[in-house]
Amino acid sequence: MKEIVTGFVVFSLFVLVGCSRETAPNTQPSTKSQSSGNSFDALSKYLVTTEGGKVSTLSKRAGNPKYIAIYYSAHWCPPCRAFTPKLVEWYNEFKPKHKDFELVFASSDKDEAAMLEYMTEMKMPWPAIRFSEKKESGVDEYAADGIPYLVLLNAEGKNLTGTQGNEWQPPAELLKKIEKIVEDKK
Numbered sequence: 001m002k003e004i005v006t007g008f009v010v011f012s013l014f015v016l017v018g019c020s021r022e023t024a025p026n027t028q029p030s031t032k033s034q035s036s037g038n039s040f041d042a043l044s045k046y047l048v049t050t051e052g053g054k055v056s057t058l059s060k061r062a063g064n065p066k067y068i069a070i071y072y073s074a075h076w077c078p079p080c081r082a083f084t085p086k087l088v089e090w091y092n093e094f095k096p097k098h099k100d101f102e103l104v105f106a107s108s109d110k111d112e113a114a115m116l117e118y119m120t121e122m123k124m125p126w127p128a129i130r131f132s133e134k135k136e137s138g139v140d141e142y143a144a145d146g147i148p149y150l151v152l153l154n155a156e157g158k159n160l161t162g163t164q165g166n167e168w169q170p171p172a173e174l175l176k177k178i179e180k181i182v183e184d185k186k
Helices: 002-017 040-044 058-062 078-097 112-121 131-137 171-184
Strands: 067-073 101-107 149-154
Touching: 067 078, 067 171, 078 101, 078 171, 101 112, 101 131, 112 131, 149 171
Parallel strands: 067 101
Antiparallel strands: 067 149
C-alpha cells in the first residue's frame, strides 16, 4: 500500500510541476530580439513535418506569421502526454481563425525516432524542429527548465510570454496568454 501511495505522490508532482528537462535551465532572459532580428523563415530551414518531410518556409505554410509558439515536450514525459492532446484540440480550433500564428514543436526526446513517433501518435498538425538541429536552431534559448512548456515569440524573435529567467509556467495558462496576445493584435 505504501508503494501505491508513494507512486501516486510522485506522479502527482509530475503532473503539477512538469518534467525536468535534461539540459541546464536558461537563467538569462532572452535578448535575441534586440541582437539578431531573425525572421521566422530563418527558422524554417530547421523544420520537419510529422512524416519527416522538410517545411519549405513558414511564410508559405502559415501565411507570413506574426507569431510562433514553441512547444517543448517529450514522448517520455507523463504531463506532456496528458497535455498534448489538449494542445492539438486547441490548435485545430485556434489556427484556422489566426492565419498569422504558427506552432512549432521542440522535442526533448532521446532521439529522432521517438520524436516522430510522438508527433504521429499525438497527431500533431504543426511542424517540428529537426531533432538533429535543435541546438543549431537557437530555440533552446527560450526554453524553461521543465516541460511541457510553451512560449510565444513575435516575428522579431521577442519572447512575449516568458518570465524573467524563463521559469516554467503551466502550459494551459500560457494558452490563455497566447490567445489574449494574438487576439489583441488582430
